[in-house]
Amino acid sequence: MSGRGRILVANRGEIAVRVVRACHAAGHEAVAVYSDADKNARWVELADEAVHIGGSPAAKSYLNTDAILEAAKYSEVDAVHPGYGFLSENAAFARAVTAAGFTFVGPPPEVIELMGDKASARTAATAAGVPVVPGSRPVADTADALRVAEEIGYPILVKAAAGGGGRGIRPVRDRAQLEEVFAGACAEAQSAFGDGTAYLERALPGARHVEVQLLADEHGGMVHLFERDCSVQRRRQKLLEEAPAPELPESTRRELGEAARLLGNHVGYRNAGTVEFLVAPDGEFYFIEMNTRVQVEHPITEAITGVDLVAEQLRVAEGQRLSLSQESVSHRGAAVELRINAEDPDNDFTPTPGEITAFDQPGGPGVRVDTALTRGDRISPFYDSLIAKLVCWGADRNQAYARAGQALREFRIEGVASTIPLHRRLVEDPELLAGPVHTTWLEERS
Incomplete structure (x- = not known):
C-alpha cells in the first residue's frame, strides 16, 4: 500500500468509526463491513463503501475470515485494518490477509503467534532480559500443576496460554483449591480459545496493572509512548x-519504557x-x-502525547518510517478514559441491550467521546456492550478527573442502563483521587 489507498476496516463499533476517520485524514478511502444487525450503523455511513458480510452473530460475520476476505476482494482494497477484538490478534487471519495479496495493518503473523501464546511470550520476555512474574512452563495435568505450584508458592493464578483481555485466569489460594479448579480451567480454556493449555503464575497482591504503548516500523524505528495505569x-x-x-517514580517509568x-x-x-x-508494591x-x-x-x-x-x-503499513523518534516524544498533562457500557452496575453488571432513547454527549475543553451510537440506535445482544469511551485531558491529574466528573454529569443516556452512575462515583472517590490503586481495589470495596 502506498499513496492513496483503500483500506477495509474489519471491525465494528467505535473502533470502526475511529479507523474510518483516520483513513480519511490520511487521504485513503475506507471500506466498512457490517452484519445484519449493523446495516444502518454509523461507520457504514461514514465509509466510502460498505459490504455486507453475514448474519448478526459474530461467528457469521466479524469472525468469518472467508467473508471478510471476499469483501476485501470485492471492494478491491489494498489493506485490512483489524481494529481490536474479533480477529485482530489471530495469526491465521493475518496470514490469510497477506496470502490474499493485501497488507495487514498490524505486526507480522509470526509475532502475533509468538506473543499471543502467554507461555511463549514469557519465554521471549525472559530471553530479552525483561523480568517476568515467577511462573511455569505449560503444565500437563492436575498432578503436574500441584508440583509446580509448590515450587512457585501460593497464591497463584492459573492462566490459559491462549487467553487475553483478562479472560482465562483463575486465582487459586491453596493446594486444595488448585485440585478443585485446574481441570475445569483447562476445559474452559479449550472451549473459549480452542486451546486448553494452561500455565501457573504467582499472584502479586496489591500490584498495579501498568502498560506501555509501543510503535515500531520496518526501518528499525521503535518508540514507546509512556505508560497507562x-x-x-x-x-x-x-x-x-x-x-x-x-x-x-521517574526511574521506574524510564525502566518500563526501555523494557517494552x-x-x-x-x-x-x-x-x-x-x-x-x-x-508490585515494592x-x-x-x-x-x-x-x-x-x-x-x-x-x-x-491525549498526553x-x-x-x-x-x-x-x-x-505503507512501509513509511514513524513520524517520530524516542527523543521527540514527550507527554503533557494527564488523561483518564471511562468505558461507558450498556450494563447495570447495581445489578451485577447485567447487560442491558435495547434502544437508546436519549443520548446527549458532553463537551468542553479536553473532553473527547469515541462512539458509534446516537439516539435511536440499538445495543445489540450479539456484541460487546460498549456504548462510548469518555476521554478527559487536563493540565494535571486533578483537572483531568474534575473534567471527567463534569462530563459525566452532562452525559445522558436513556433507554438502557449504563455504567455512568458507577463512573460518577469512581471519579469522586477519595481513595482513587489520592493516588494509585491496585487491581483488586474495586472488588475489595464492593
Whole structure:
C-alpha cells in the first residue's frame, strides 16, 4: 500500500468509526463491513463503501475470515485494518490477509503467534532480559500443576496460554483449591480459545496493572509512548484507565519504557502494540503479556502525547518510517478514559441491550467521546456492550478527573442502563483521587 489507498476496516463499533476517520485524514478511502444487525450503523455511513458480510452473530460475520476476505476482494482494497477484538490478534487471519495479496495493518503473523501464546511470550520476555512474574512452563495435568505450584508458592493464578483481555485466569489460594479448579480451567480454556493449555503464575497482591504503548516500523524505528495505569478493574476487565500512571517514580517509568522497547526489538515487532506489566508494591515490575493490536484505551496516550496512533499504524503499513523518534516524544498533562457500557452496575453488571432513547454527549475543553451510537440506535445482544469511551485531558491529574466528573454529569443516556452512575462515583472517590490503586481495589470495596 502506498499513496492513496483503500483500506477495509474489519471491525465494528467505535473502533470502526475511529479507523474510518483516520483513513480519511490520511487521504485513503475506507471500506466498512457490517452484519445484519449493523446495516444502518454509523461507520457504514461514514465509509466510502460498505459490504455486507453475514448474519448478526459474530461467528457469521466479524469472525468469518472467508467473508471478510471476499469483501476485501470485492471492494478491491489494498489493506485490512483489524481494529481490536474479533480477529485482530489471530495469526491465521493475518496470514490469510497477506496470502490474499493485501497488507495487514498490524505486526507480522509470526509475532502475533509468538506473543499471543502467554507461555511463549514469557519465554521471549525472559530471553530479552525483561523480568517476568515467577511462573511455569505449560503444565500437563492436575498432578503436574500441584508440583509446580509448590515450587512457585501460593497464591497463584492459573492462566490459559491462549487467553487475553483478562479472560482465562483463575486465582487459586491453596493446594486444595488448585485440585478443585485446574481441570475445569483447562476445559474452559479449550472451549473459549480452542486451546486448553494452561500455565501457573504467582499472584502479586496489591500490584498495579501498568502498560506501555509501543510503535515500531520496518526501518528499525521503535518508540514507546509512556505508560497507562489500568488498575481499576472488575473481574480483570478494565473499567477506567489513566495516563501517565500516577505516582510512578521517574526511574521506574524510564525502566518500563526501555523494557517494552527491549522486548519489541527482540521479537521483531512492527506497528502498534502494548506491553503489559504488573508493578508490585515494592516497585519491582514484571512482564505479563503483550497485546499485538491497538488498545481500547489508546486515546489517553494520544491525549498526553499528541500522537495519532492509528495514523502511525497506517504509515507503518505503507512501509513509511514513524513520524517520530524516542527523543521527540514527550507527554503533557494527564488523561483518564471511562468505558461507558450498556450494563447495570447495581445489578451485577447485567447487560442491558435495547434502544437508546436519549443520548446527549458532553463537551468542553479536553473532553473527547469515541462512539458509534446516537439516539435511536440499538445495543445489540450479539456484541460487546460498549456504548462510548469518555476521554478527559487536563493540565494535571486533578483537572483531568474534575473534567471527567463534569462530563459525566452532562452525559445522558436513556433507554438502557449504563455504567455512568458507577463512573460518577469512581471519579469522586477519595481513595482513587489520592493516588494509585491496585487491581483488586474495586472488588475489595464492593
